[in-house]
Amino acid sequence: MTTASNTVRTRTVLPVRAARWAMWTFVLVNVVIVETLFLNAGSGKNDVLTVAKFFGVHAALLLLFQLLLVARLPWLDRRIGMDRLTVWHRWLGFTLLWTILTHATLVVLGYATLDDTSMAKTFVALSGVPASLLGMWAAATVLVVAVTSTRSLRRRLRYEVWHGLHLLLYVALGLSFVHQLLETTTFTSSAFATAYWWALWLLAFGALLTGRVVMPLWRNAYHRFTVAAVVPESDTVVSVYVTGRHLDKLPARAGQFCIWRFPGHNHWWSANPFSLSAAPGTQGLRLTAKAVGSTSAGLRNIPTGTRAFVEGPYGAFTSLHRTRPGTLLIAGGVGITPVRAMLEEQPTGDVVVLYRVRSEADAVLLNEVRHLLALHGGRLHLLTGRTRDNATPPFAPDNLHRLVPDITERDVYVCGPPAMTSTVLTTLRDLHVPTQQIHAEKFSLT
Numbered sequence: 498m499t500t501a502s503n504t505v506r507t508r509t510v511l512p513v514r515a516a517r518w519a520m521w522t523f524v525l526v527n528v529v530i531v532e533t534l535f536l537n538a539g540s541g542k543n544d545v546l547t548v549a550k551f552f553g554v555h556a557a558l559l560l561l562f563q564l565l566l567v568a569r570l571p572w573l574d575r576r577i578g579m580d581r582l583t584v585w586h587r588w589l590g591f592t593l594l595w596t597i598l599t600h601a602t603l604v605v606l607g608y609a610t611l612d613d614t615s616m617a618k619t620f621v622a623l624s625g626v627p628a629s630l631l632g633m634w635a636a637a638t639v640l641v642v643a644v645t646s647t648r649s650l651r652r653r654l655r656y657e658v659w660h661g662l663h664l665l666l667y668v669a670l671g672l673s674f675v676h677q678l679l680e681t682t683t684f685t686s687s688a689f690a691t692a693y694w695w696a697l698w699l700l701a702f703g704a705l706l707t708g709r710v711v712m713p714l715w716r717n718a719y720h721r722f723t724v725a726a727v728v729p730e731s732d733t734v735v736s737v738y739v740t741g742r743h744l745d746k747l748p749a750r751a752g753q754f755c756i757w758r759f760p761g762h763n764h765w766w767s768a769n770p771f772s773l774s775a776a777p778g779t780q781g782l783r784l785t786a787k788a789v790g791s792t793s794a795g796l797r798n799i800p801t802g803t804r805a806f807v808e809g810p811y812g813a814f815t816s817l818h819r820t821r822p823g824t825l826l827i828a829g830g831v832g833i834t835p836v837r838a839m840l841e842e843q844p845t846g847d848v849v850v851l852y853r854v855r856s857e858a859d860a861v862l863l864n865e866v867r868h869l870l871a872l873h874g875g876r877l878h879l880l881t882g883r884t885r886d887n888a889t890p891p892f893a894p895d896n897l898h899r900l901v902p903d904i905t906e907r908d909v910y911v912c913g914p915p916a917m918t919s920t921v922l923t924t925l926r927d928l929h930v931p932t933q934q935i936h937a938e939k940f941s942l943t
């Protein structure tokens with residue numbers, strides 16, 4: 498029998514490292530090909546237009562990388578995690594914006610220099626050219642989405658409004674694709690250049706379509722997920738049990754999350770991420786949600802038999818990333834959900850759980866956690882109280898080291914509210930826990 502600890506001992510390349518290597522190799526190979534094609538295609542009508550072309554070609558490449566980052570490719574997602582991919586997507590998005598704006602400004606400047614006229618007049622003249630006009634609309638759309646994604650504006654917008662605006666990027670994508678078809682000289686400079694460019698677009702569109710549309714539709718048609726039971730865990734927390742067909746074929750792991758919709762009960766555009774709060778199995782899936790807004794609060798009213806539309810499973814917060822036989826699981830509040838699921842997968846008794854809650858009454862799934870620890874071995878520290886009332890904050894380095902003296906020898910999984918998770922991560926760094934042994938899930942993707 499293969500146990501997780503055997504897997505831990507025999508693995509030579511960490512999954513996350515393999516995925517990063519694969520990604521960087523892909524990026525580097527394509528950058529080299531694009532630079533070579535750019536150099537071979539010759540210069541523009543003047544120096545400014547040559548530089549403008551350089552930025553245009555790279556904006557197109559960044560756009561393709563963006564598509565691959567948001568395609569939710571399972572191999573990448575399980576190794577890197579959607580939260581980290583989302584952070585990269587954000588950075589790449591702003592880089593893309595500046596690249597597009599530089600390209601557009603240089604195009605106008607380049608033609609203004611060529612025609613010996615003002616930039617304003619050139620801008621008006623270019624807007625009469627269909628290919629340029631498409632590029633301008635694409636740039637304007639990206640600008641609007643980027644502005645609404647700045648932290649200050651994003652905080653003020655409802656998630657659904659912001660997400661709806663974000664979907665405008667698909668319009669920008671279509672416009673910029675046609676703009677490139679009409680304008681590019683780099684990718685029409687040879688048969689190889691054209692074949693390469695089309696292959697890259699097909700790969701990116703194919704990945705996006707498969708990951709975001711085909712796979713979720715196929716999975717839901719195949720598994721036919723249905724609500725089997727709704728069980729209140731407390732006044733504010735509820736568990737939803739979902740059953741379906743062929744669940745043994747669903748590639749889900751304890752610690753992962755899905756994006757859930759309950760059509761007919763919630764708005765069709767409400768799709769919320771919730772972790773699996775029990776290890777997935779042939780019996781079904783379970784989510785446990787705390788009421789924070791209308792969707793999560795309304796879960797307790799979902800009638801049994803309601804169809805569920807489930808996207809996923811997603812996330813890298815799993816035992817795939819274990820490097821050590823010993824584990825420390827740290828949960829804050831409802832962050833216990835993936836931790837509770839992972840407890841079912843623990844092969845040895847060498848597990849410690851730190852569960853941070855205001856009071857024991859707030860500790861959801863506590864009996865299940867205790868039961869699983871009693872079954873598999875392991876110990877639980879329930880850390881109660883308010884942080885400001887404690888002389889020593891529970892996640893201060895001294896305290897954490899006192900509770901788990903061999904912490905640097907363990908894999909540490911942390912899941913909770915963003916503020917708590919950040920505090921714990923800082924402490925783990927202070928205690929010199931090796932980076933590859935730290936795994937976190939922040940219940941926040943944006």
Ligand SMILES: Cc1cc2nc3c(=O)[nH]c(=O)nc-3n(C[C@H](O)[C@H](O)[C@H](O)COP(=O)(O)OP(=O)(O)OC[C@H]3O[C@@H](n4cnc5c(N)ncnc54)[C@H](O)[C@@H]3O)c2cc1C
Pocket residue numbers: 656754768769770771772773785786787788789790791792793794831834835938939940941942943
């Ligand atoms: C990976 C992950 C796993 C999670 N697991 C759990 C869990 O097991 N149990 C639990 O109680 N909570 C979990 N959450 C938090 C949960 O998703 C939110 O509390 C829930 O979506 C709130 O929705 P609402 O409409 O009720 O509230 P709202 O008031 O509409 O939203 C509250 C907050 O949730 C955010 N939010 C809403 N919809 C989404 C979405 N589709 N994607 C990202 N953020 C969104 C909003 O930005 C807002 O900050 C998880 C979050 C993430 C990112």
